[in-house]
Amino acid sequence: MNRAILFQEGLTFVRRGPALVVLALLAVAFAYAGWSGDRWRDAQTENLQAFEARMAGELVGFREQLAGIESGDVEPSPYDANPMSILFPAVLLPASLADFAVGHADLHPASAEISTWRNLSSVFGRYQFDNPTTLASSSFDVAMVVVVLLPLLMIAVSFDVLAGERSRGSLALLLSSPLRLRELVWTRLLYRNGLIWLAAGAAILLLAIANDSGGDRFARLGIWFGISIVYLLVWFALIGYCVARFRSAPATAGSLVGLWLLFTLAMPASIATLTEALYPTPSRLAFLSEIRTAQGDTNRNLAEVTEGFLFDHPELTVGDESLPSFYRAAFLSNQAALENTRPIVEAYERAREGRDRTVRWAQFLSPSIIAQRLLNLSAGADLQRQHRFQSQVQGSLVELGTALGPAIVSRNRLSVSEFDALTPFAFEDVSARQIAFSAVGPGLFLLALAVALGFAANRRLDEDEDGSVAV
Amino acid sequence: MSEAIIRKDLTVLGRDSLLRALLAVTIVLVVVSVFTGLQRERVFVKEKTAALETDRSVWMNQGDRNPHSAAHFSRYAFRPASPIALLDPGTGDFAGLAIWMEAHYQDPAAFRRAEDGGELSRYVQLTPAFLVLTVAPLLVFVMLFGSIAGEREDRTLRQLLASGVDAGRFFRGKLFAGLRLTLGGFTAVFLPVAVLAALLTPADLTGDAIVRLFVMYLLFAAYLVVFVALAIGVSAIFRTRQSAFLALTAVWTMMAIVVPRFGSDIATSVHPQPDARDATVQLRAASDVYYRDTEMREQIEKDVLAEYGVATIEELPIDYGAYVLQFSEEMSEPLFDEFYNGLDARYAKQEAVVRTLSLFTPSIAAANLSRGVAGTDRIHQREFSKAAEAHRREMVQLLNEDYMYNADGAGYAYTAGTDLWAQFEDLDHQVPALGSIGRAYAIDALFMLVWLVAAIGFAYWSVRRAVTGEEAA
Amino acid sequence: MSTTYALEARGLSKRFGDTVALNNLDLAVSGGEVICLLGANGAGKTTTINLFLGFLKADSGSAYVEGIDVSKSPLEARRKLAYLPESVALYAKLSGVENLAFFDRLAGGSRDDDQLAALLREAGLPDEAHHRLAGTYSKGMRQKVGIAIAMARRATTLLLDEPLSGLDPSAASSLGALIGQLRNDGSAVLMATHDIFRAKEIGDRIGIMMRGRLVNLLDATELDAKEIESIYLDHLHEVDGHAPERAA
16 A cells, blocks of 8 residues: 555546546446345235235134034034145245345245145246246346446456556656555555445445344345455456556456456356256156146046045045045145156256256356355345245145145044144245355355465566566 | 448458457357257257147046036147247246146246246346347447547548548448448358258248348347447547447446346336236136125026026026036136236336337347347237137137036036047147237337437447547647 | 649638637748748647648638648548658558558559559668558658658648658658659648758758747758758747737
8 A cells, every 4th residue: 555646546536537427326226226126125025924914814714613613613514624725825035135136036936825736836826927028137136236237347447557657658757756566556456446345335234224124134244245345356356467467458458348248248158058958957848747647647547546545544534525526636636746746856956956066166167156146145036045945835735735635535624733733834044154154165265366366466567567567 | 432441441350369259259159059049949849849749638538527627627828939039039938838728717827947047047148149139239349449549549540531531431431341340240140040040940930930030130230230330439439449448348338238137127116027926816806706796696597597488597408507607707708808918018018118228228129129020029928828818718618618508417427528628629829920910019120220320320420520520639 | 823832821820729829821832842841849830731631720811732722622632632740650450561552542543562562662661561560660661651652642742740750860861862852753842840950951941930920931952050040049039038929
């Protein structure tokens, strides 16, 4: 740090229009992204909670009916308090920092109705109501501003830190005073980027406080800050390196913009293409066909399938035979569908694991991918969270089928105590501590990369200085 | 006489090794994107064909059962594959592939391929359209940023002007050099890709597909012309290559990345996406509208008895249960229409918000048109879902009427068999001809045209200004 | 207009804001004559040349090139001219021959490579340099290509703006000889310079410019360099005695 350089920067940099334009753009981008993310999260939370409350109300009604029947107060119709009417809601509430990144959260189902009427293809209900046009373009969220826009703004204010002096010939003048080249470069870069970082940090903190919704928000925010800092440090060091490496401003700017393009667009696109080609998921339509076949077979052979089930459960005595057979048929065909689609579900799992594994390694090719993944993770907008929700719902569905199956096929009701013993769905999320733990490795990698680039830049700057070719 | 300038510019650009490297990388990307595009379309068509066959066979082999029970089991309608989807998969992956044509319900299209995408493809997908709409403008900018700023920086512009070159001739020379290189390169890449797409498409190659390919070529070419003109115009504003480069990078980031994303985000902020839970509740309400209204149900029973001149349901020559099923269907239909039309209106409003931002970038209109021409946008999806719904209504009616007229007092115990099932055909819906839905793209086409004229006008204005400015320098 | 001069200025004035760049210039250059404009930076030499090129609009007075009023038809006037700036700007990614070919075509010419090479040779550019990229040229080589461009134009009226500054002595003298050659072939040359000795060597007449005024027009054949220098310094002191001229 050199006070004279800082002073000179303070005078010249801020006086120029572009710096203020950059800061203004940044403020607008953060403000909009924060506002839009907050709006999205609040609406999503509200909708899901309303859904959960409605379903909970129905469950209370069911239990009252069941209790009434058990106490003999009510003469039941065969349809009353039927075990197939038990429906547990499952919701994936946005995480406490969800307003910072929409990520994958807008594409996947966020609620499910766990009921024996449902199979794996129908448990999430009808949810594909979004406009595909707007859905196809990912969100303008705080994560995007940090990962995509901030580096570009940093490049815009930094690329001419040395080349400008070189071409004006004022570099020789500067270096004729007792000043090291590296001191000049880093002081200036720090001043210019420091302004951007301060503005960004303040904006993020403001958003975090203004849109606070409780929970582990500030723990997640800490992780968010940590990742953002090491990610931006990488860009900072990269800019320093390119400034040292390339002599002319167009070459510096060109190479930095090229790297930006590579890291934020080309690499993600290529890795996405590669992983999806290496690990194709099974066809959703094949999955559908399997379910249809299972349902068709069960319907056609309902009598045998029922008999088989009852044979497996010799303890059962058949209850009210006036209940239409399609109840039993629906349950059994869904059970058969669960059974038949298991290999496909497993194939899905394998494909997902393969992709996860590949991306976990391939992410090291681009700091932007690492940052995007970790920011999504800390905001709870990662794809894995969606998958966890989906497989927990599946598990819950299987569990409910096992618990209710005997009663449904034998056309009996549950007892109130049996009903009370059923476990409603509760999503098990990863904790902020676990997130921090998985962020440590890639985060340290980014830090190491930044340090290495910084050293490389310094070496070049020193060489330049010693070889007196700085001018 | 601009020819001398064009030839000189082409020679100079041809000697730029960075440009040659970039072109090579782009060609590799094009090859990869075409190959993977072809692959995904093949997989899609194969999966669709297999699913359709299974669906038909499961339907035909369901055995003897009550037609209404069959109507619940029902069939799926599958979206047709557009023969040129590989050029631009558009929003197809974000819309469902199949619609369940169930009794009592108009379902949204389910099975969105995007849900099976990896975690990175949510952000960017390597497709030919992405390369043309997002990457190519940057290439054009990298190629042309020094077009005029460079001549100013090197003082060769002054030399040119002293030789008696006027602004018009200079502008034409610069523009045509940029166009010749850009459009020449684009055509050289597009032609083989188009031929490949036409020859290898797994879907049926129709005359319409050829028309679409041709329109696609015109659209992309016009889009690139806009960026060539913008590059020259912006380059003429600046005195150094460095400033021109920086300004064009900023222009590209705004036009190709920020504004389109911002547009769709703000569209969903202004007109939020429908809540799935809420939509489900509305659909349920539409579905059981008949069953909720006890008074009406009694009235209808009286009306039917009166119509047939009998006193009890048992005396009716038709199956009353089946009659009611069909009646309730027909009561729900306008409510479904209302719901889905409302949804479409909301989508259209969102898209209108995005489209408004066409004032700041040609990329939005171009992307809309590109998806439309490729047959992979929401408008094509809507045509599919409309066709599926019409088919559903027809088929459910077929099943209900069979039940109604043939049950002969057997009620729910009545069963039908293969003869009836055979009458429930596959949905026969093809990608509509571009001409028949072209009207939907009028505004986007207009925006494109305005951009074309405005960009060329801007470039001319800017070059003139640079020339006069240079003279005064 | 009785005689048509190659270049003629009549009462030509130009001002930038408050500064008078050129004040009521009357000057005529005939074929077969070299006039050197001598003066310090800001004396109005380059402004004069820019006015003849039509790059600037005169506030009053007129500039004529071979009888064409520059302010009325600048393009036509430029087509009669060849212009050699202080530093000839060439396309770095084109060779010397290609640069020449480009400017030749621009002027409607269609010389083949041999003819272009002959021109470059005539301008003094060694053969080995013809096909090298102009980006690798020294300043003297660029000026020579500039001369070749001027010759290719077959223009008989030349405007030279400090063409010799920054050249090494041998390049400067060979370029000077070349200009003399063009004059002998009948060209009219107006050359701006601040080098008294070169002006004396090349010019037939020397115009001394101070603060936008042509203060003296000397016959170079009758004076030696020392005399010209002392006249120049006299004028300089004369002007320094007064406050800088300002527009009303």
